[in-house]
Amino acid sequence: QSALTQPASVSGSPGQSITISCTGTSSDVGGYKYVSWYQQHPGKAPKLMIYEVSNRPSGISNRFSGSKSGNTASLTISGLQPEDEADYYCSSYTSSSTLVFGTGTKVTVL
Amino acid sequence: EVQLVESGGNLVQPGGSLRLSCAASGFTFSSYWMSWVRQAPGKGLEWVANIKDDGSETYYVDSVKGRFTISRDNAKNSLYLQMSSLRAEDTALYYCARERTRYLYWGQGTLVTVSS
Numbered sequence: 001q002s003a004l005t006q007p008a009s010v011s012g013s014p015g016q017s018i019t020i021s022c023t024g025t026s027s028d029v030g031g032y033k034y035v036s037w038y039q040q041h042p043g044k045a046p047k048l049m050i051y052e053v054s055n056r057p058s059g060i061s062n063r064f065s066g067s068k069s070g071n072t073a074s075l076t077i078s079g080l081q082p083e084d085e086a087d088y089y090c091s092s093y094t095s096s097s098t099l100v101f102g103t104g105t106k107v108t109v110l
Numbered sequence: 111e112v113q114l115v116e117s118g119g120n121l122v123q124p125g126g127s128l129r130l131s132c133a134a135s136g137f138t139f140s141s142y143w144m145s146w147v148r149q150a151p152g153k154g155l156e157w158v159a160n161i162k163d164d165g166s167e168t169y170y171v172d173s174v175k176g177r178f179t180i181s182r183d184n185a186k187n188s189l190y191l192q193m194s195s196l197r198a199e200d201t202a203l204y205y206c207a208r209e210r211t212r213y214l215y216w217g218q219g220t221l222v223t224v225s226s
Contacts, residue, residue: 001171001172003154003156034211034212036211036212036213038155038213040155045205045216045217045218045219046155046205046213046216048212048213048214051211051212051214052211052212057214087154089154089155091155091157093210093211096169097167097169098157098160098169098170098171099145099157099160099210099211100157101147101154101155101156101157102154103154104154104155
């Protein structure tokens with residue numbers, strides 16, 4: 001049950017696009033469509049941004065998109081805005097019927 | 111409106127026990143898997159455990175197996191986490207969350223501190 005691997009930090013200027021990767025194995029990310037992405041601002045509970053690899057919950061901006069290739073999932077934020085500055089976590093269902101989160105990525109808007 | 115309200119967090123000595131509760135409202139509690147997720151101070155999210163809608167299946171992260179027990183009372187719309195043999199590394203904000211693979215709804219968390 002090792003955490004999924006994410007870059008520690010990613011930065012971009014307002015209006016730019018950034019992509020956060022989430023690397024696992026064939027026993028988690030690569031084996032299931034149940035990959036989700038969460039945004040967390042300091043002192044707040046996480047917020048679901050993407051579920052089942054590429055689906056957005058109601059109310060989430062279409063600037064957020066998700067994809068997966070092999071054992072790596074990705075979250076892309078286009079048209080970066082100051083309010084996007086936060087921590088982002090991926091998660092995946094696993095072959096052990098458990099869930100595993102990623103190590104987390106701090107997004108900085110320059 | 112869906113609401114999840116955790117309680118029961120406290121300061122406890124290493125080796126001690128604690129029971130967390132999560133009161134659910136605004137949805138049919140008995141129809142959903144429920145989960146516990148924790149976050150140590152300044153650290154990332156860690157999935158802890160989940161339980162099927164009828165309580166017939168439970169799963170745990172390896173680090174808490176044999177020490178933590180997740181349970182639910184559908185008549186009371188409540189989720190529980192019984193924690194025993196607590197260690198310093200269990201210190202965290204504990205969230206309850208609705209569902210099994212995607213967490214649209216979270217509580218505000220309850221803080222567990224394990225320290226002598």
